[in-house]
Amino acid sequence: MVKWVEIEYSIYDQDNRLLEKTNEPVIMPLGYNILNKEIEERLINAEYGKEYSFLLKRPFGERDPSLIKIIPISEFYKRNINPIPNLVVNVDNMVGIIRSVNSGRVIVDFNHPYAGKDLLYVIKLNREVTDLKEKILGILSITYNISKNNIDVNIDENNKKISINVKDLNLSKEQKEIIKNFIPEIKEYNIE
Incomplete structure (x- = not known):
């Protein structure tokens, strides 16, 4: 089951040092293990407007x-x-x-930067996201590390066309297919 949500999060190491934090709310799908499978499974039925903490033992494995x-x-x-x-x-x-x-x-x-570390994720689950444009903005933002302010999305439902303009980036055919893989309801749309 995939559910789109808006979240804010912080990640801390075992010494309570802040490693990563969202500057603005992030829109993402739960169910693709983008965050972490265990976290996403717990959040899928969690209450909106609440903050949750998850302590994970070496989620990125040991350093190799x-x-x-x-x-x-x-x-x-x-x-x-x-x-x-x-x-x-x-x-x-x-x-x-x-x-x-x-x-x-x-x-x-080439180890993941967090390999060998226990991590504490603090996640605020803001709301469920159902709007198609927000989903597209969200997946582009998290997949390619692009600010939502640099993305313009127009959806023509009648002609099944989506036009996406990203500042300083031309989306390749492969990148457009990745968007469709994350958002099944746009499979029949032509992305320009």
Whole structure:
């Protein structure tokens, strides 16, 4: 079962340090395990307007030393990347964080940033979302980290067309298909 909701959340580590926090309410589907399967299952029938806390034991698994790689600096220069510590990079479709650069070698950590940590999620469940435009704005915002203010969505129900304009981004055919996969009720629409 999928249910669309508006939430606000904060994530803390085991030392009660704030790791992540929403700046504005987020619209997302529950049922696709975007947050965490256990959290989404508990929220699916929870009351709106309330705040919930979830303590999860290492939800992103343990840190894996085999996911820390040494890559020649020349590989970054070939891709026009100036490697510096803490830079998030995509290498062969794996996202990692550069930990250090020295002697022509770059150490990249491909572990999830929260791997090896117990996490406390504090989530305020604001409301259920049924509006199609809000769902599209929500999935674009969380999937591509785009502010909802930079997205314009127009829905023509008569002609089954949806036009989406995103500031500084042209949506690819694949990105449009991803939107349809998350929002089944627009499968028959043409997304422009």
